[in-house]
Amino acid sequence: xxxxxxxxxxxxxxxxxxxxxxxxxxxxxxxxxxxxxxxxxxxxxxxxxxxxxxxxxxxxxxxxxxxxxxxxxxxxxxxxxxxxxxxxxxxxxxxxxxxxxxxxxxxxxxxxxxxxxxxxxxxxxxxxxxxxxxxxxxxxxxxxxxxx
Amino acid sequence: xxxxxxxxxxxxxxxxxxxxxxxxxxxxxxxxxxxxxxxxxxxxxxxxxxxxxxxxxxxxxxxxxxxxxxxxxxxxxxxxxxxxxxxxxxxxxxxxxxxxxxxxxxxxxxxxx
Numbered sequence: 114x115x116x117x118x119x120x121x122x123x124x125x126x127x128x129x130x131x132x133x134x135x136x137x138x139x140x141x142x143x144x145x146x147x148x149x150x151x152x153x154x155x156x157x158x159x160x161x162x163x164x165x166x167x168x169x170x171x172x173x174x175x176x177x178x179x180x181x182x183x184x185x186x187x188x189x190x191x192x193x194x195x196x197x198x199x200x201x202x203x204x205x206x207x208x209x210x211x212x213x214x215x216x217x218x219x220x221x222x223x224x225x226x227x228x229x230x231x232x233x234x235x236x237x238x239x240x241x242x243x244x245x246x247x248x249x250x251x252x253x254x255x256x257x258x259x260x261x
Numbered sequence: 262x263x264x265x266x267x268x269x270x271x272x273x274x275x276x277x278x279x280x281x282x283x284x285x286x287x288x289x290x291x292x293x294x295x296x297x298x299x300x301x302x303x304x305x306x307x308x309x310x311x312x313x314x315x316x317x318x319x320x321x322x323x324x325x326x327x328x329x330x331x332x333x334x335x336x337x338x339x340x341x342x343x344x345x346x347x348x349x350x351x352x353x354x355x356x357x358x359x360x361x362x363x364x365x366x367x368x369x370x371x372x373x374x
Contacts, residue, residue, distance in 0.1 A: 221360070223327045
């Protein structure tokens with residue numbers, strides 16, 4: 114997803130504390146952008162959930178609530194789509210190594226469904242490991258029937 | 262607002278009426294503690310009414326699963342009532358529709374135990 118936001122200045126670009134309050138803050142910021150673009154209420158709900166789940170991953174699993182670590186939130190507005198990037202300063206993880214929550218043996222696990230929901234609610238998702246560490250989730254959501 | 266839980270009995274079925282949000286933090290832990298308490302006190306037939314739940318995230322989904330296994334491990338049954346379209350969608354995405362028995366109507370749910 115190298116073209117996401119390339120050459121454009123994000124409309125949201127902020128460093129957030131590793132707290133659950135930041136989850137609400139990120140959702141509110143991104144939903145304002147989504148509303149400006151013209152996403153309807155149902156689509157905004159999906160975007161909000163994707164942002165919340167990504168933020169929880171960053172705050173809880175990435176930065177482990179550390180007061181010394183921040184979550185980098187960026188959002189780009191385009192006529193027909195929204196792009197959001199959420200990066201943490203944790204140790205990073207391999208997306209492919211995350212247990213499949215839909216496998217029979219994992220169905221009754223209490224956790225591990227966050228990324229599944231993010232994938233379900235956006236049109237594109239890319240997970241990259243930062244240098245020297247951390248993880249960034251980049252997601253794109255298109256308006257209505259726009260060709261993806 | 263996080264979740265508010267109200268407990269009532271319909272015959273031998275314990276109904277938990279949930280209102281609000283079941284999300285990471287207070288909402289999820291309130292739900293977990295309540296279900297464990299009920300199961301620990303010997304309530305075997307538990308019906309979780311989600312009609313007035315406005316939002317559930319993956320942590321909330323995890324708590325539903327945890328509640329299900331807690332009640333099952335105590336020899337009981339936990340069923341779901343009154344799911345909104347969004348919560349139904351979540352159960353389908355996560356394949357948990359194959360795990361939970363789900364009802365739209367309370368009297369049918371109560372009779373099913």
